[in-house]
Amino acid sequence: MKDSLGRPLVAVTGIGTVTSLGFGTAENWAAIRGGVSGIRRITRFPTDHLRTTIAGTVDVPGEVAGNPFSSPERVERMAAFAIGEAVAEAGLGVPGAFPGPLFLGMPPVDVEWPTRLDLTRRANAPGYPGFVAAAAGRHDIYENYLFGGVGERLADRFGTRGAPITLTTACATGASAIQLGVEAIQRGACTACIATGADGSVHAEALIRFSLLSALSTRNDDPTKASRPFEKSRDGFVMSEGAAALVLEDYDAARARGANIIGIVLGCGERADSFHRTRSNPDGTAILGAMRNALADAGLRPDQIDYVNGHGTGTPENDRMETFGMRAVFGETPPPISSNKSMIGHTLSAAGALEAAFSLLTIRDQVLPPTINYDEPDPNVPLDVVPNVQRPARVRAVLSNSFGFGGQNVCLVLAAEPS
Amino acid sequence: MTREPVLITGIGLVTSLGEGPEENWTALSDSTGTPVLDTTGFAPFPVHPVPALNLDRQIPKKGDQRQMEPWQRLGTYAAGLALDHADARALVADMHLVVAAGGGERDIALDEAVASELARLPDHGPLLNERLSTGLRPTLFLAQLSNLMAGNISIVHGVTGSSRTFMGEELAAADSLRIAAERLAEGRGGIALVGGAFVAARWDMLMLYKPGGVLLEGAWSPVSQRAGGGIVLGGMAAFLVLETQSHARARGARALARLDEVLTDASRRRRPGDVAASLTGLWQRMAPRRAAGPLGVISGATGALPATAEEQRFVAGLSPEAVRTPASRIGHGVEAAFPAHVALAALALFRGAMPGLLDPADTGDAAPASMLVTGVGQWRGEALALLSGVAP
Numbered sequence: 001m002k003d004s005l006g007r008p009l010v011a012v013t014g015i016g017t018v019t020s021l022g023f024g025t026a027e028n029w030a031a032i033r034g035g036v037s038g039i040r041r042i043t044r045f046p047t048d049h050l051r052t053t054i055a056g057t058v059d060v061p062g063e064v065a066g067n068p069f070s071s072p073e074r075v076e077r078m079a080a081f082a083i084g085e086a087v088a089e090a091g092l093g094v095p096g097a098f099p100g101p102l103f104l105g106m107p108p109v110d111v112e113w114p115t116r117l118d119l120t121r122r123a124n125a126p127g128y129p130g131f132v133a134a135a136a137g138r139h140d141i142y143e144n145y146l147f148g149g150v151g152e153r154l155a156d157r158f159g160t161r162g163a164p165i166t167l168t169t170a171c172a173t174g175a176s177a178i179q180l181g182v183e184a185i186q187r188g189a190c191t192a193c194i195a196t197g198a199d200g201s202v203h204a205e206a207l208i209r210f211s212l213l214s215a216l217s218t219r220n221d222d223p224t225k226a227s228r229p230f231e232k233s234r235d236g237f238v239m240s241e242g243a244a245a246l247v248l249e250d251y252d253a254a255r256a257r258g259a260n261i262i263g264i265v266l267g268c269g270e271r272a273d274s275f276h277r278t279r280s281n282p283d284g285t286a287i288l289g290a291m292r293n294a295l296a297d298a299g300l301r302p303d304q305i306d307y308v309n310g311h312g313t314g315t316p317e318n319d320r321m322e323t324f325g326m327r328a329v330f331g332e333t334p335p336p337i338s339s340n341k342s343m344i345g346h347t348l349s350a351a352g353a354l355e356a357a358f359s360l361l362t363i364r365d366q367v368l369p370p371t372i373n374y375d376e377p378d379p380n381v382p383l384d385v386v387p388n389v390q391r392p393a394r395v396r397a398v399l400s401n402s403f404g405f406g407g408q409n410v411c412l413v414l415a416a417e418p419s
Numbered sequence: 420m421t422r423e424p425v426l427i428t429g430i431g432l433v434t435s436l437g438e439g440p441e442e443n444w445t446a447l448s449d450s451t452g453t454p455v456l457d458t459t460g461f462a463p464f465p466v467h468p469v470p471a472l473n474l475d476r477q478i479p480k481k482g483d484q485r486q487m488e489p490w491q492r493l494g495t496y497a498a499g500l501a502l503d504h505a506d507a508r509a510l511v512a513d514m515h516l517v518v519a520a521g522g523g524e525r526d527i528a529l530d531e532a533v534a535s536e537l538a539r540l541p542d543h544g545p546l547l548n549e550r551l552s553t554g555l556r557p558t559l560f561l562a563q564l565s566n567l568m569a570g571n572i573s574i575v576h577g578v579t580g581s582s583r584t585f586m587g588e589e590l591a592a593a594d595s596l597r598i599a600a601e602r603l604a605e606g607r608g609g610i611a612l613v614g615g616a617f618v619a620a621r622w623d624m625l626m627l628y629k630p631g632g633v634l635l636e637g638a639w640s641p642v643s644q645r646a647g648g649g650i651v652l653g654g655m656a657a658f659l660v661l662e663t664q665s666h667a668r669a670r671g672a673r674a675l676a677r678l679d680e681v682l683t684d685a686s687r688r689r690r691p692g693d694v695a696a697s698l699t700g701l702w703q704r705m706a707p708r709r710a711a712g713p714l715g716v717i718s719g720a721t722g723a724l725p726a727t728a729e730e731q732r733f734v735a736g737l738s739p740e741a742v743r744t745p746a747s748r749i750g751h752g753v754e755a756a757f758p759a760h761v762a763l764a765a766l767a768l769f770r771g772a773m774p775g776l777l778d779p780a781d782t783g784d785a786a787p788a789s790m791l792v793t794g795v796g797q798w799r800g801e802a803l804a805l806l807s808g809v810a811p
Contacts, residue, residue: 046544049552108522108565108586111626113547116530120538127531128622135630142631143798147521147565148587152799156687163685163800165594166587168520168566176583180598187605204544208551209560272516272582274573277486277561286579405561406570408582 001251001418003266004299007186011417013092013259014247015357016085018078018198019344020056020240024085029361031343033390035372037224038344039238044068045204052216054223055202056240056345072109074200076150078243078350079104083158083194090247090259092192097159100192103180104151104166105173107201107349111145160194168349170404171311172270173197174244175352175412179268181248191250197353198243210239213278215315225373227346229312229339230319230385232378237313240345244353246360263360266397266415267298273407280321286409287325291399294411295329300397302330305413307368307393309359309400310385312339313346322401323381336393338371338386352402352410359398359414368393422604426667426674426809429505429660430762431497431614434749435467435653439500444766447748450775454748456639456651457620463636464629466619467750469654472496483575488524488562491571494616497656498572501612505660505672511577515608516569517599518584519592519615519754523563525623529554568616578612589719590683590800591615592757597681597802599661609666614658615754624652633723633797641747643731643780648724650797653750657759676765676790679708679805683794686801694729697801698793702737710807712788713740715773717760720744721751723797730795731780739791741773741783748777757794761804764790768808 001009017024020038021031031038038056045068047053060077063069069077083102093099116131123130135141143149151164169176174197181195210216217236219226228234246265254261271289275281295302311322326334340358341347347354362368367390374387397415404410432439435455436446446452458465474492477499478484484492502508533550537543561567566584573579583598585591592615599613618624628634628650635649667674682705686697716739720727734742745760752759767773771786787808794802 046548048545049548051552106586108520108563110522110525110563111623116534117538117543120534126535128527128626131534132622132625132629135626137632138630139632140630142627145627146588146631146798148590148796148799151587152685155685163590163594163683163802164587165585165598166591168584168586169582170564170566170570180583183598183602183607187601189601204548205551205555208548208555211552212555212557213560270581272569272573272579274577274579277567277570277574404566406564406566406582407573407579408566408570408584 009251010182010185010265011249011251011254012246012262012265012360013249013254014086014090015262015360016082016245017354017357018058018081019242019354020058021344023081032340032358032369033367035370035388036343037372039223039226041223044202050207051211051218052207053220054226054238056238057202058241070112070144071201071203072144072150075106075198076153078200079154079196079198080157082243082245083154083196086245086247092247098194100160100190101162101184102151102155102160102164103177103193103195104154104164105177105197105349105353106150106166107199108168109145112203113205115141169408170406171348172352172402172404172408172410173349174354175402175410177353178246178265178356178412179410182265182268185248185250191253193248194245195248196245197350199347199349200241201348202239202241207239217314227314227342228373229314229342229371230378230381230383231374232376234314234316234319236315238345240347242344242347242350242354244350244357246357261417263363264415264417265412267294267413269293269297270410278405279317284321284324284328286407287321287403288328290409290411291325291329294399294413298413300413305335305397305399306395307335307362307398308337309355309398310337310339311401311403312341314341319381323383326383334383336368336384336386338369340369342372355400356412356414359400362398363395363414363416366392366395424664425600425603425678426662426664427659427676427678427765428662428667428672428674429501429507431501431504431658432759432762433469433493433497434655435469436749437470440766447774461620461625464625464634465639465651467653468620469493478575486558486561487571490523490616490618491562491568493618493656494568495571495575497616498612498658499576501658501660502576507610507660510610513580514578515580515611516572516578516582517595517613518569519595520565520568520584520586521754522565524621526559527622580608588753589756589794589796590685592754593681593683593794593802596758597683600678600681603661603663609663611661612658613661614758616656617654617752617755619652619654619750635722641778642720642722642744643778645722648722648727650722651750653752655749655752655755655759657755657762659758659762674809676768676806677809679807680705681804683802685799694726694795694801695733698733701801701803705803705805708805710789713785715739715741715767715785715787715790717764717790717792718742718744719756719760719792719794721746721797726795726797730793734793740785743774743781744778757802760792764792764806768806
């Protein structure tokens, strides 16, 4: 079956998820439908002197208290769980030999403080010349922090084909990974692939860096109330961890093997912003462009979108701009929009993939997940945000928004299987 | 989907030898030329530094320059050179962008001060928080983020069609070119900007590569003369403007070469010969598209063993008319190496001549009809790009 532009239709036949709410899609989706928050006090490292002391951390099995995994180790483990769950659901290939490539969205990584301090203690000379000399023979450091390291190990473990592609488009990363996978199937480069987004960046330096940009909520007293997308008293996003993986498959090939079709990735749209490193152009050009490009790519009119899975970070700026985009694209009566981030926080490189996964489950179960912590409406955000409780609804098509630092915006259209 | 030919219509190139295609071609055409090296600043590691750039020419706003560190500035500068070379400044709004990125610079002085203060304290966590909270500059985070090189190219040059950043050392560079070209060939846009940048003169980069055991230490020598192998990192940036043939013809753009195909793979490298086998497999898929006539090779040999030895064996097996090894003159530029080598291949086809001999093992001379660029990652990733000449 072809889409409106004559390209092979792309089905989703497997979903895997990890969030601060748990490991596994059934557990995560039940908690999200139930409006449960995964945000908590950080216990992984001391939080003295930090403006923000909460996050949506994921406790990865095997971690030893006081000796946390590095970010790439965390990303690899969470992504491996999500991919494993997705591949098992899809029932495609045999274990260790998946018949298609891997697209991995993840954050950039860097040698972290425990390693740097360890090398300092071993060094015979001060400063970087000493660290570098002390790192001789430490192939573990090299392989852990090479940008291609995590992708290589996941490709090896799951036996994916060809070169794995690792990418980052900031907060749009997960959506970009799906877009690359969709394009690969559309061009006939493969009939199946794995698209993953994963992030595990909650360590002191990363938290401080986001904090210095004034991007994070400082509502530390009641962590579960801190992430407040679209709400009047919102004060920033909550940094979180997680992973999602989708098995994408040529629709006809999936049908031919009798696979269960969870949904369709009907369209992808992107547009870069040239305005500012952390802010959108006030004229909304890039956000609007990404949303409209996704609709056009899907061959849908705005009135055919039943629900929007918002970027909804809970920063004053994002939610205002997203509201502007909603009104500009959909007019006076935009469809309902809700933010998964109200419960799981901003999972950064994983967000676009997790939110695509939950958009597909929204369609499967015909229910809109809520935006929790919606206590007082913001008069500048005149949107139906599905406040606080889930809502049954007829949903055939969902627009999922991802807007990133650096002006990288990606929107996806997820849809029900054609009847 | 139908496939349309993809042309290279602009090159932005900075290496230790200079900036721009002309200056680099002139330097690389001199078989007796010598590399530009810094052998003391990062001893025992020799590195090829990039020349001082007149940033105002490509990044006119001082505010933009201040928001970046050298790595992002270098890439943004070279991207601008490519736009100028392609005469494509007016086309940036719908131009697609794919960048191959490493990480941006850390604050070396802060790292050193904090490490020396904290390393021997029993409970350093709270103090680490305090030192980083007061010591880190907010702008440094953005200067470090890998996707912000692309972000800065959008902001400074206005490239906004789309923006993607690939990570993963040498392989990221080859895949960024592959994906950018495939998207154009199948009709997703008419013009794209693709490339990467690498700053070699950085202790934080040496911190990443030294533990891999891949770096040459001590006296410099060309790749073929390094007994135990070893990489000499080279600062460079290379961006290419790619265009569909119809898009280029419609605006009367000058075509430097046709990019026939880019293929990549990632062998697990468990056995000797796996790298060569991977390259051979790629070549078998690619060879039918080779233009008739002399074949020139730009070898992506990095110096890392055993990858470089297997790459050289593969190249020798093709019996090409000419082979050049740029790493022996400009060093290895990781994410920037593959696009830089493709740029040299395009220039060779446009000028109808190979660059000069760059390594004692380089051979042959010919006016090439097609050029093969090899890319073999120091740890993972094998890639080939095939180019052919276009009628002026």
